[in-house]
Amino acid sequence: MFCPISGLWRRDYKLSLGASFYRQKEQMSFDRLYQEADQAMYASKKQAGFAMTIYHTVE
Structure with a gap:
């Protein structure tokens, strides 16, 4: 796999979506x-690993 940015190869990343x-x-x-x-x-981000949170209001 080609990684054009030096230092990104073989690192662990976590994805946090909101x-x-x-x-x-x-x-x-x-x-x-x-x-x-x-x-x-x-x-x-407060959760471990990959996470996605959807903001919602309680009506």
Whole structure:
């Protein structure tokens, strides 16, 4: 396998994903959407290994 970036070959990596969604009819600023996705990403980082967290509010 070719890795063009020196030092990336044969290392362990963890993937932390965060996501936030909104309904098209909702009014939501980009900053709020970004903050929610960021909160979800940091919740994923607290878990060991690969994780994905989806931000949602309880209605």
